[in-house]
Amino acid sequence: MTRREFLRLMALSGFAFAASSDILKADASKTNGTAKKAAKRYAMVVSVPGCAKKEGCTACIDACRRTHNVPDIPDVRRQIKWIWTSPFEALFPEQPTYAQQLRGRQTLALCNHCEDPPCVAVCPTKATFKRDDGIVVMDYHRCIGCRYCMAACPYGARSFNWQDPRPFIHTIDKGYPTRAKGVVEKCNFCEERLLRGLAPACVDACADNCLAFGDLNDESSSVRKLLASRPALRRKPELGTRPKVFYLLA
Amino acid sequence: MRDKTLILVIILVVLAGLVGPFVYSRMSTGAPWPPKLDPPPGGEKRCVEPKEYMRERHVDLLIQWRDARVRHGVLKYTASDGREYVMSLTQTCIGCHSNKAEFCDRCHDRMSVHPPCWDCHTYPEKGAATK
Numbered sequence: 001m002t003r004r005e006f007l008r009l010m011a012l013s014g015f016a017f018a019a020s021s022d023i024l025k026a027d028a029s030k031t032n033g034t035a036k037k038a039a040k041r042y043a044m045v046v047s048v049p050g051c052a053k054k055e056g057c058t059a060c061i062d063a064c065r066r067t068h069n070v071p072d073i074p075d076v077r078r079q080i081k082w083i084w085t086s087p088f089e090a091l092f093p094e095q096p097t098y099a100q101q102l103r104g105r106q107t108l109a110l111c112n113h114c115e116d117p118p119c120v121a122v123c124p125t126k127a128t129f130k131r132d133d134g135i136v137v138m139d140y141h142r143c144i145g146c147r148y149c150m151a152a153c154p155y156g157a158r159s160f161n162w163q164d165p166r167p168f169i170h171t172i173d174k175g176y177p178t179r180a181k182g183v184v185e186k187c188n189f190c191e192e193r194l195l196r197g198l199a200p201a202c203v204d205a206c207a208d209n210c211l212a213f214g215d216l217n218d219e220s221s222s223v224r225k226l227l228a229s230r231p232a233l234r235r236k237p238e239l240g241t242r243p244k245v246f247y248l249l250a
Numbered sequence: 251m252r253d254k255t256l257i258l259v260i261i262l263v264v265l266a267g268l269v270g271p272f273v274y275s276r277m278s279t280g281a282p283w284p285p286k287l288d289p290p291p292g293g294e295k296r297c298v299e300p301k302e303y304m305r306e307r308h309v310d311l312l313i314q315w316r317d318a319r320v321r322h323g324v325l326k327y328t329a330s331d332g333r334e335y336v337m338s339l340t341q342t343c344i345g346c347h348s349n350k351a352e353f354c355d356r357c358h359d360r361m362s363v364h365p366p367c368w369d370c371h372t373y374p375e376k377g378a379a380t381k
Contacts, residue, residue: 129321139320139321141316141320174372175340177340177371177372178372180366180369180370191323195323196325
């Protein structure tokens with residue numbers, strides 16, 4: 001091979017390489033062009049006065065218990081809570097002056113499905129994670145029961161199974177698993193019902209429409225309309241977790 | 251060579267110990283292997299994927315279903331032949347394989363594997379007695 005031939009060959013192969021990498025780039029840009037699905041941001045709105053009107057009503061709590069096989073354990077230290085009631089001032093310890101009339105009222109509490117969930121940040125196995133639609137869910141298969149998430153959650157929304165929960169479940173719904181001893185559990189915003197186009201069980205169960213559920217990114221959703229019409233509180237906003245459960249005071 | 255007989259006896263004992271288990275497993279008349287399975291009650295002829303794949307790799311499929319359902323929120327699975335299934339252990343699988351003691355336990359016990367599926371997922375009453 002002469003020097004001239006060698007240089008010619010090098011120039012040609014250089015061209016070929018440049019051309020092929022350009023083609024690759026063009027292909028990549030084509031496949032990346034697929035439209036991304038509009039993300040949802042699920043939220044719940046609780047009407048505190050509406051709920052407080054019916055003292056002793058546990059329709060939503062019972063519905064949740066039935067739907068998710070939540071055990072009913074008499075020992076308070078071992079209780080499992082997905083949705084429960086607490087005095088208003090226990091949920092809102094900052095005690096806003098404009099909510100004085102609500103002191104002592106039993107108020108609903110559940111997992112807030114925070115925008116910035118501390119439980120997700122601390123979970124060492126990624127058993128707890130935040131989905132694209134903002135729901136903070138648990139993969140019980142991965143939970144190792146370390147309870148970091150319980151320490152991290154500022155809302156007490158997580159419970160640990162100190163024992164096999166099955167003996168404490170009144171009737172086991174075969175459509176949903178129970179949990180095993182040694183895992184943490186919490187509200188999942190009924191993601192299994194959402195998948196089938198149903199509203200969360202607690203929202204369906206409330207006869208007085210004290211609970212609303214919907215997509216915050218959808219301007220026509222019921223939660224957006226409610227939040228636009230009235231002032232609402234979130235629990236412990238100073239922590240910066242940005243809860244997605246809102247409480248209407250009037 | 252005073253110990254000739256003793257050495258022979260020891261060799262025989264060791265040999266018996268090595269070969270014995272194989273002979274025993276040949277001779278013993280336990281449950282036939284592989285176990286005979288009753289056809290599913292619904293009259294379904296095909297499983298989600300071909301029988302050979304399911305026999306050897308069902309755990310892979312179950313793990314794939316679990317991750318898709320729990321972590322990615324997908325409800326339906328498209329099988330290799332195009333049919334669609336709801337990814338649910340307790341609804342889809344158990345719909346046909348409705349007897350845990352017969353279907354799951356016989357192989358798992360023999361292979362000495364104890365998957366903890368039924369600690370949380372619920373089996374229809376019939377086969378739910380064990381564990």
